[in-house]
Amino acid sequence: MKACWILALVPTGLLAQSIDEEALARAIFQDLNPVSIRANVEYCGYVGFTAEGELAYSQPTRGDEGSCLSDDPDNLELITASYHTHGAHSPDYSSELPSGTDMEGDEDEGIDGWVATPGGRLWYIDTTDMITRQICGIGCLPSDPNFVSGESGIIEQSYSYDELVIKLDE
Structure with a gap:
């Protein structure tokens, strides 16, 4: 796994999702998703800004098969989002979608x-x-490699919280 990745970016207002934050999320998961899949556990952390105004992420925290609680980040002055993996494929979990709990947890923290x-x-x-x-x-x-496409049914491009809860109850 790579060390913390940092992009120089001075926040001039918090955008819901910046292109730089998306690029950082992709980079985090390029390294972290294979580790999570091999171990069959979730990993989680935070994205935000350092005291110098640079976009960065916290070191991942190892969770268990169905959940993860991030450690408080030492390197972030302002947290803008969480990140987490869903581990390995399992027919017992609806792991191809965020859960209602995922959304609620982020909402409670006031982040995306x-x-x-x-x-x-x-x-x-x-x-x-x-x-x-x-x-x-x-x-x-x-x-x-054990992922089975279509096993979770049709996955839409987006869901409201209410739509997601209904989908996951199916």
């Missing part, structure tokens, strides 16, 4: 979120509007 799935999808959670949208689909991030 990034989620990587075993199928290699990247999701963005916007807690202002309580929607999640698929940034890129199957295989855009490293994926689990």
